[in-house]
Structure formats: structure tokens, C-alpha cells
Amino acid sequence: MLINNRPSRTIREHADGGVxxxxxxxxxxxxxxxxxxxxxxxxxxIRQMVVRGAxxxxxxxxxxxxVTLRGGKPGRELLETAVNQLAATRPTAVNLRWALxxxxxxxxxxxxxxEWVEAAFAEARVICEEDVxxxxxxxxxxxQILSQLWERRKAAGAxxxxxxxxxxxxxxxxxxxxxxxxxIYQAARAGIPVHVWVDETRPRNQGAALTAWELGQNGVxxxxxxxxxxxxxxxxxxxxxxxxxxxxxxxxxxxxxKIGTYLKALAAQDAGxxxxxxxxxxxxxxxxxxxxxxIPIEERSGREVTHVWGVDDAGVAREVRICAPDTAAANPAFxxxxxxxxxxxxxxxxxxxxxxASLARLRAGECER
Amino acid sequence: MLINNRPSRTIREHADGGVxxxxxxxxxxxxxxxxxxxxxxxxxxIRQMVVRGAxxxxxxxxxxxxVTLRGGKPGRELLETAVNQLAATRPTAVNLRWALxxxxxxxxxxxxxxEWVEAAFAEARVICEEDVxxxxxxxxxxxQILSQLWERRKAAGAxxxxxxxxxxxxxxxxxxxxxxxxxIYQAARAGIPVHVWVDETRPRNQGAALTAWELGQNGVxxxxxxxxxxxxxxxxxxxxxxxxxxxxxxxxxxxxxKIGTYLKALAAQDAGxxxxxxxxxxxxxxxxxxxxxxIPIEERSGREVTHVWGVDDAGVAREVRICAPDTAAANPAFxxxxxxxxxxxxxxxxxxxxxxASLARLRAGECER
Numbered sequence: 197m198l199i200n201n202r203p204s205r206t207i208r209e210h211a212d213g214g215v216x217x218x219x220x221x222x223x224x225x226x227x228x229x230x231x232x233x234x235x236x237x238x239x240x241x242i243r244q245m246v247v248r249g250a251x252x253x254x255x256x257x258x259x260x261x262x263v264t265l266r267g268g269k270p271g272r273e274l275l276e277t278a279v280n281q282l283a284a285t286r287p288t289a290v291n292l293r294w295a296l297x298x299x300x301x302x303x304x305x306x307x308x309x310x311e312w313v314e315a316a317f318a319e320a321r322v323i324c325e326e327d328v329x330x331x332x333x334x335x336x337x338x339x340q341i342l343s344q345l346w347e348r349r350k351a352a353g354a355x356x357x358x359x360x361x362x363x364x365x366x367x368x369x370x371x372x373x374x375x376x377x378x379x380i381y382q383a384a385r386a387g388i389p390v391h392v393w394v395d396e397t398r399p400r401n402q403g404a405a406l407t408a409w410e411l412g413q414n415g416v417x418x419x420x421x422x423x424x425x426x427x428x429x430x431x432x433x434x435x436x437x438x439x440x441x442x443x444x445x446x447x448x449x450x451x452x453x454k455i456g457t458y459l460k461a462l463a464a465q466d467a468g469x470x471x472x473x474x475x476x477x478x479x480x481x482x483x484x485x486x487x488x489x490x491i492p493i494e495e496r497s498g499r500e501v502t503h504v505w506g507v508d509d510a511g512v513a514r515e516v517r518i519c520a521p522d523t524a525a526a527n528p529a530f531x532x533x534x535x536x537x538x539x540x541x542x543x544x545x546x547x548x549x550x551x552x553a554s555l556a557r558l559r560a561g562e563c564e565r
Numbered sequence: 566m567l568i569n570n571r572p573s574r575t576i577r578e579h580a581d582g583g584v585x586x587x588x589x590x591x592x593x594x595x596x597x598x599x600x601x602x603x604x605x606x607x608x609x610x611i612r613q614m615v616v617r618g619a620x621x622x623x624x625x626x627x628x629x630x631x632v633t634l635r636g637g638k639p640g641r642e643l644l645e646t647a648v649n650q651l652a653a654t655r656p657t658a659v660n661l662r663w664a665l666x667x668x669x670x671x672x673x674x675x676x677x678x679x680e681w682v683e684a685a686f687a688e689a690r691v692i693c694e695e696d697v698x699x700x701x702x703x704x705x706x707x708x709q710i711l712s713q714l715w716e717r718r719k720a721a722g723a724x725x726x727x728x729x730x731x732x733x734x735x736x737x738x739x740x741x742x743x744x745x746x747x748x749i750y751q752a753a754r755a756g757i758p759v760h761v762w763v764d765e766t767r768p769r770n771q772g773a774a775l776t777a778w779e780l781g782q783n784g785v786x787x788x789x790x791x792x793x794x795x796x797x798x799x800x801x802x803x804x805x806x807x808x809x810x811x812x813x814x815x816x817x818x819x820x821x822x823k824i825g826t827y828l829k830a831l832a833a834q835d836a837g838x839x840x841x842x843x844x845x846x847x848x849x850x851x852x853x854x855x856x857x858x859x860i861p862i863e864e865r866s867g868r869e870v871t872h873v874w875g876v877d878d879a880g881v882a883r884e885v886r887i888c889a890p891d892t893a894a895a896n897p898a899f900x901x902x903x904x905x906x907x908x909x910x911x912x913x914x915x916x917x918x919x920x921x922a923s924l925a926r927l928r929a930g931e932c933e934r
Contacts, residue, residue: 504873
């Protein structure tokens with residue numbers, strides 16, 4: 197997608213042989229790249245959220261293995277070190293472990309360890325390309341839904357199609373396109389007059405800092421709201437559809453996503469607003485039957501709650517404390533939305549109902565291919 | 566309640582004849598008073614949220630009339646000016662208009678306008694004292710509920726009673742005690758091991774800045790969370806009861822309160838957590854049948870969303886922007902929770918179901934008294 201009108205990706209191989217990612221800690225205030233030149237940089241980038249978003253975490257982890265192997269003695273020992281350290285960076289996203297498994301499988305199937313560096317880079321590249329292709333397909337799946345909705349809304353006299361999203365499941369969370377945003381970008385290109393309500397998404401404000409910014413860079417009309425406001429807007433008929441991303445989907449359709457997603461799904465149900473989850477099939481964890489009890493929820497530092505980061509009037513980055521100095525905070529980073537609240541998953545393989553039977557059919561179909 | 570271990574009130578008459586309020590714009594970082602010496606100061610204090618919270622807004626408005634009359638020529642003209650300007654400061658709270666009506670009625674029943682200044686001060690004092698008595702009674706009503714809940718939880722092996730609250734319906738929103746906090750303070754004094762999950766309450770963070778601080782000043786264990794987290798906690802059985810305040814209750818039990826209240830009520834219903842609204846009967850607007858269509862929702866400046874206020878590491882007050890400079894924001898300040906989601910109202914007249922029949926009985930009882 198576009199940054200300053202130039203097509204860009206969140207992760208790329210540089211001519212100097214290094215891997216560079218867009219540093220999402222400083223967006224939207226500064227546009228900077230972060231260099232991933234080894235295991236330490238790769239784990240730092242994921243843990244400290246230089247990169248975030250399940251698909252991009254996966255791609256970064258894959259490149260992390262590649263740069264680790266290049267910096268040492270390629271072989272099982274170094275591979276294991278890299279995979280273990282990278283897997284431990286974030287607990288909730290399934291793509292992280294999935295990407296590491298992909299790279300590992302390819303390497304372990306490559307007898308000559310001298311070829312491992314090139315093989316790891318090649319696999320990381322494939323993961324990135326597949327992500328782009330996958331998200332573009334998710335966009336087509338979602339575009340069908342949005343087109344139908346818009347026809348109905350237009351017939352009812354609406355002047356724009358109102359979409360609400362939470363957090364950033366945008367192209368910044370992926371390599372390109374985004375998951376939840378792919379249908380939005382494609383709808384905008386298809387001439388549907390979309391308008392996006394962007395939840396700011398406390399505590400890290402990825403909606404305010406990332407989603408609003410990337411929609412703006414790509415010319416999509418949007419309005420920032422606090423996380424508290426979405427229920428009110430849905431209740432008042434000001435939202436036609438919700439689309440969010442996911443970090444992990446269980447086999448019965450339970451959806452782990454950024455904390456607060458569950459509240460929006462409840463409001464959507466109460467107001468009769470369709471609630472879609474854009475989900476590459478790689479985010480489905482078939483080992484999870486009951487998302488509520490089986491998906492681990494990352495508990496992050498309370499400092500993310502007590503302190504807010506931004507820029508002052510002079511554009512200087514600053515962090516302010518919003519409470520008394522001795523106030524304790526809890527910070528669960530994700531929640532699980534039961535499948536019963538999800539209208540459907542938007543996948544690269546089409547629209548899939550968020551229930552055990554539909555997901556089982558999807559899985560069987562995948563196995564047949 | 567206590568500030569630095571000294572019993573305090575949010576509004577008081579000073580020995581110099583002026584009225585002073587605790588300046589809530591600078592809490593919890595500084596403890597300062599704001600002087601209300603005339604109509605301009607009174608309208609500023611309410612509009613700019615030097616004071617906030619429905620009961621305290623009412624008390625401030627009453628004193629606002631008193632200081633206005635003292636500063637000019639007491640009579641119908643000046644009274645009308647004061648009432649009109651004060652009534653226009655905030656649209657949602659019913660207490661504002663109720664308090665202005667109380668003072669007006671008393672003055673219009675006082676033939677000698679020379680006595681109006683003293684009469685207005687006297688009425689403002691009565692409104693404040695009634696608020697304290699009323700909230701103490703709300704506390705007793707809520708304490709019954711919390712005691713019963715705690716007996717059940719204790720029998721089930723719980724070590725503390727988990728309460729969630731949104732925004733600040735604490736003593737800082739009133740003259741003393743608070744509405745939603747009165748049962749909490751009384752439960753703590755009664756030896757119930759309460760713990761309060763405090764929603765930060767974006768965009769103005771009254772939970773983080775005010776509720777957490779006042780609970781801390783009064784020795785009540787609490788943990789700050791982002792507004793997104795409450796659904797997750799309820800889903801996981803980590804909340805035993807929700808208690809919130811209200812700015813206005815309709816005759817069928819619909820509850821207007823700080824934006825985001827509705828989302829917590831939905832989560833409480835989904836998880837089977839009781840959801841109580843602490844409501845002085847003065848906050849019931851009998852003219853409102855359908856809260857959703859009839860209660861006006863204040864739309865505040867988008868700057869409250871795009872900018873966050875706090876203190877830096879050096880304790881200097883600063884405002885930071887959390888999004889790109891050109892990001893537009895919407896800021897509805899309240900939402901309406903349908904009565905069907907409210908377990909009951911906690912009033913000074915006891916527990917009242919949030920439905921038309923129960924409220925009609927309450928009203929009939931009031932008329933009999």
C-alpha cells in the first residue's frame with residue numbers, strides 16, 4: 197500500500213543483504229526502518245512491537261531464522277536456538293509458530309546445511325509473497341460482502357457504507373493489503389463510498405496511530421473514536437458492518453484478537469450489525485477446541501496502561517502518566533470472542549461460518565487440495 | 566471522604582464568602598481549588614469540567630446562581646440570565662436542570678428580592694447536604710447487595726469481592742461518598758475485602774485520574790484497566806458485580822452514563838454478572854419514556870480523543886497527540902444502556918428494578934410521602 201504515495205511493504209530485503217522493517221513504534225509521527233541483522237534484533241523487533249500483527253510477526257520470525265543462520269554456523273543447534281527464542285517472544289499469535297514450523301520443515305528437508313541460509317531466506321520470501329496473495333484474496337472475499345451490503349444500504353438511501361474496525365489488522369500488520377483492511381481498500385477502489393470508524397485501541401493505540409494513518413495514506417475516509425464509543429454508534433444505526441482481524445481462530449470459530457474485540461462483537465449482536473473476522477486460514481489453530489480455555493492470553497506490562505505515548509505540540513515524542521504514580525494496572529492484551537458472536541470468517545478460501553462444522557469442511561477441503 | 570487523610574468535600578463555602586471547588590482538571594497530579602465568584606466562573610467550571618459528575622454539577626449550578634445574584638441586582642432578570650447560561654453548559658445531566666429549578670422555585674417563592682442572595686445560598690447548601698445524605702443512603706442500599714454477594718462468594722472460596730466500575734461516580738462526582746462508590750466505601754468499612762477494577766474511561770480518563778486516586782486515598786484496593794478489558798475479565802469470572810453511576814435515568818429504566826457503559830452492561834449480561842446503577846432518584850427524568858431516542862447525547866471536542874493529558878517523568882503536565890495531525894475524531898460523551906441490561910437501580914429509597922412498572926411504583930411512593 198501507499199506511504200507518501202509510494203507503494204511500500206512492511207518488511208523487505210535491502211540491497212545490503214539485511215532485512216528491514218517499518219518501525220511501528222514511531223508511527224505515525226516518524227517513518228523509520230529498523231534493521232534486523234540477527235537473532236537479537238529479530239526477537240527484539242517482535243517482543244518490543246517494532247513489528248506487530250499476526251501475519252507480519254510470522255514473516256519477521258521467518259526472516260529472523262534466516263539472518264540468525266547467516267550470522268552463525270547453520271545447523272540443527274542454531275536452528276533450534278533461533279526457533280525457541282523467536283517462539284517465546286509473543287504467546288498469542290498462531291502465525292508465529294506456524295511460520296517457524298514452515299522454515300524448520302524446509303531446512304530439515306534440505307540435507308546440506310550449507311544451503312540452509314539461502315533456503316531460509318527463500319522460505320521467508322515465500323511466506324511474505326503468500327501473505328500478500330492471501331490477503332488480496334481475503335479482500336476479494338470481503339468485497340463481495342461489502343458490495344452486497346452497500347447495494348442494500350444505497351437502496352435505503354445511505355450515502356456511505358459505515359465500517360467499524362478495532363486495532364490494526366491493516367497492511368501494517370501484514371506485508372501488504374492487510375486482513376481486515378483488504379476488503380476496505382478493495383471496496384474503496386471499486387467505488388464504494390466507505391467510511392471507517394477506527395477504534396483507538398487502548399492501551400497501545402494501534403487504531404489511532406496505525407489504522408487511521410494507513411487509511412489516510414491510502415485515501416480512505418475515516419474517523420477516530422475511543423474504544424468506548426462503538427456500542428453507542430452501533431445502537432444508533434451508524435455502523436453497517438464490523439470487520440476485525442485475528443491472532444488465532446479455534447476449530448469451533450472462537451476468535452482471539454486484540455483486547456476489546458469481544459465487547460464490539462457483543463454490541464454488534466445486540467444491534468443486529470454483522471460482525472466479520474478477516475482470517476487467513478493460517479491463523480486457524482486446529483488444536484484449539486474451546487478458545488476461551490485453550491488460547492493463552494498475553495499479560496503485558498501495566499505501564500502500557502498507566503502511560504500513554506505520543507508527541508507534544510512541537511512534535512517531540514513524549515510519554516505521559518495518566519494516573520497517580522502508585523496506581524497498579526492490569527493489562528491483558530487479547531480477548532476471545534466466542535464463535536456464536538461472529539457472523540463469518542473472511543478467508544482467502546471464501547466466507548466461512550465461525551462454527552465447528554463449517555471449519556471442519558474447510559479443513560477437509562484443504563486436505564483434498 | 567479523605568484526601569491526604571483529611572476529611573474533604575468537593576465543594577465548600579470559604580470563610581471569605583466565596584465558593585471553592587476541588588479542581589478536577591489537575592487531579593491526581595495536583596490538589597488545587599478553583600474559586601467560583603460569579604456567573605462566568607460557574608459556567609466555566611461546569612463547561613470546562615473543573616467539576617463534573619451529575620450531582621456535583623447540580624450543586625455547583627445552585628451555588629452559581631447564588632454568587633451571580635450576590636454580584637449583581639437580585640431579581641427575575643438576573644435569575645433568568647444565570648439559569649439560562651448555567652443550563653446551557655452541559656446537555657446530558659438531569660441534575661443540572663433539577664438543581665436550577667430548585668433554586669428558582671425557592672427564590673420565586675421569596676417575595677423580597679433583597680432576601681434572594683441568602684435564600685439562594687441556603688438552597689445550595691440544602692442541595693449539598695441532601696446529596697451527602699442521599700449518597701450515604703445509596704451506600705446502605707448497595708451494601709445490602711454487596712454483603713449478600715460476598716456471603717455467596719466467600720462460601721465458594723473467594724478471597725475478595727471483585728467489583729468493576731466505569732468512569733468516576735465517586736465522591737469526586739458528588740459532594741461526598743459518591744454514588745457508585747458509596748456502597749464500595751461502606752463495604753470496605755464493613756470489613757468486606759473488596760477489590761475494584763477501574764476502567765480508565767477514555768477519552769477523559771476519569772477512571773484513571775479520579776476513581777483510582779480517590780479509592781487509593783481512601784484505602785480501597787483497586788487495579789486500573791483499559792476500557793477494552795472489562796469484557797474479558799467478566800468472561801473469565803474475575804468480576805462479581807458491576808456498579809456504575811448515571812447522568813440520567815428514563816422512566817422505563819434506560820440509563821444514560823459515560824460513553825462505554827453500555828458495552829460493559831452487554832458483557833455483564835453475557836457473563837451473568839449483575840449490573841447495578843447507583844442512581845439518586847433526582848437523576849430520574851420522568852419525562853423520558855425511551856432513553857435511546859429522548860436523551861440528548863453531548864458531542865464533545867474531537868481533541869479529547871486525539872490528545873491525551875498527563876504528566877511526564879518530571880511531573881510536568883503535558884498533552885500528547887496519539888495520532889497523525891490530520892486525523893479527524895468523533896467524541897460522543899455518553900451512551901444509553903437499555904433498562905433490560907440493568908439488574909437494578911441502587912437508590913436512596915432502596916433497590917428498584919430498572920423497568921417502567923417498578924419506577925412508576927417508586928414515583929407513586931414519592932408522591933405519597
